[in-house]
Amino acid sequence: MTRADVTELIVTRKLEKKLSWTDLAEAVGQSKEWTTAALLGQMTLTEEQATAAGRALDLPADAVLQLQVTPYKGSLPSAVPTDPLIYRFYELVSIYGTTFKALIHEEFGDGIMSAIDFRMDLSREADPKGDRVQIVMSGKFLPYKTY
Secondary structure (H helix, E strand, O other): OOHHHHHHHHHHHHHHOOOOHHHHHHHHOOOHHHHHHHHOOOOOOOHHHHHHHHHHHOOOHHHHHHOOOOOOOOOOOOOOOOOHHHHHHHHHHHHHHHHHHHHHHHHHOOEEEEEEEEEEEEEEEOOOOOOEEEEEEEEEEEEOOOO
16 A cells, blocks of 8 residues: 555545544644644654554554655645645745745845744634635744854
């Protein structure tokens, strides 16, 4: 069973069992954002986390083992995403990427925001003109070093 097979099985079992990503996060013991990324193949689960996910989704033992293997990160099938929702994030970075960069460098200096030491919170924000998606991202600043 490949990691791609495991991801497909997870999505199928999630639907069959009528579970939400939040339900699975509670079973795994992590945030819904991290757990969703992990179960979609972008993070490595510990044995305890993988076993909990396996119980919740009734996964076979080889799938539980695959969840513990360090994945090949980056799951987009093309350089420019074609899925409309994912494309909007691409568009957001295309338009505001230089703004993010300029403001981060002005505030912190020359460096990057870590995607390793990172957390995210996604929530629904009620708005009379139509609900909004609120995403808060927090990544550790890592300055470039001189040597």
